[in-house]
Amino acid sequence: MSQDINILVVDDVAQNLVAMQALLARDGIRVMTASSGPEALEILLAHEVALALVDVQMPLMDGFELAELIRGSARTRAVPLIFLTAAASEAKTTFRGYEAGAVDFLYKPVDPAALKSKVNVFVELHAKEKQLSRQLEELRQALHMNEMFAAVLGHDLRNPLSSIMMGAEAIRLMSDNPTITTSADRIRSSGDRMTKMVGQLLDVTRIRSDGIRLNPQPLSYLEISRKIVGELAYGRPDKRIDIESRGNCEGMVDGDRLEQIFSNLIGNALQHGEPGTPVQIVIDGSEQRSIVVEVKNGGMMPESVRSHLFKPFHSSLQRRHASQGLGLGLYIVKQFVNAHGGSVELQSTRKAETAIRIVMPR
Incomplete structure (x- = not known):
């Protein structure tokens, strides 16, 4: 069962938080709320968040200051930010918002349809990113298993292969019968080819697992x-x-x-x-x-x-x-x-x- 995708809403007005929860919450999406910048940072450090909706005008720490702190942390800097503001659209405010790391601006009163549409885009992107991450991890594990298999196979094949080669050489030395010596030569030739194949498998395993170390x-x-x-x-x-x-x-x-x-x-x-x-x-x-x-x-x-x-x-x-x-x-x-x-x-x-x-x- 897949986990819910988290969306964070940051606003110092309680009624706005309730309204956002009612508007955005649905199956598969959990709306998390914070009434201040410090509370928002605690949530971001503890949970994986697909998108943060941040009110610009907040006391103590405004949205721009919060955005700068979010961008300053390795864990949170990739979280997309949409600023919500009741102020009239001003080029200076907009520029500062994008400079702080915003991906978009929405002006209050927020258009519900526009908000849901933008949120859905980031939710889908996050879901696809998680899916790709899982597939990549599965591929890494499969590759690791294949490399381990090749290494073990190559190692375990060498001992019986050496015995076959030694046996073929002994047969060749003990007999003057052309038919027997020809068969022994063919066994040895096949053994040489198998030895080369095993060596190549081990080389490829080392190259892909540990890289190439030169002396x-x-x-x-x-x-x-x-x-x-x-x-x-x-x-x-x-x-x-x-x-x-x-x-x-x-x-x-x-x-x-x-x-x-x-x-x-x-x-x-x-x-x-x-x-x-x-x-x-x-x-x-x-x-x-x-x-x-x-x-x-x-x-x-x-x-x-x-x-x-x-x-x-x-x-x-x-x-x-x-x-x-x-x-x-x-x-x-x-x-x-x-x-x-x-x-x-x-x-x-x-x-x-x-x-x-x-x-x-x-």
Whole structure:
């Protein structure tokens, strides 16, 4: 059951308060009253109020002074204020009222229809704001649960996955039967792919939950790229990977993140590149303040894929590749590059070649 929406009426004349209650009270709306500024402040600090109707001419503390105090508190400054006044409309009074934070002025005797219409607008806005706030909180909780699920799933999958990988390797070493060794190689290959998927899920969970924490050190982009190429080339002896470097390739960078950047970029290039064409890695350290990395592979990327390339779960080139990954590799690359203050973009040339270009601050 939803709570009533509160409206506050502030007036030093008791008859006016009774009249306002009779006019505005209805199901779903509770009209709260205060006969002075201090009493109004107590109510505002204790209750959530959708709108305050404030009489300008009050003893001790007038409506303008009350408005300034309301705007001065973090809890109450967002409460909309409508001033009620019996004074003739004067530009000076109106200006002071809007300067104090009023959203509107109504002059006594108040037109009941106009008042109810204005009040209804703020009541509806408040109700929608509350609804959106509830939906946002529900989405936050759902996202938190999803991230916890992914983290737990990734953690719990690693132990049995390691056992499968070790078992496949043991079978391969113990048997010379080509059929058995081929099956063991397929199990190991599938295990490697699952390990990569689990790692990507955990990376995305960390990115969305805790952000990216960097540990920059002076490292060589060239040496790290050679390390990753050696690991990936071992599993893809049919693919050629060329590395070219220029200038000073050392920079301050988080080594673990840079390894993941190279691994994802080169892995994607190996997976999606045209058969028979080498993957090219160009590391350009000729600039004083930046290092540029380009990973190129043969083949043009479809136009329909480009706009989704760096989005999570959208970056697989075609549906036919869906079984080979989760579409998280380039999303993770972009997040890690951005965390370093760098930039990443896609370049697809007329030479039937696709390149991912990264610019990192040195």
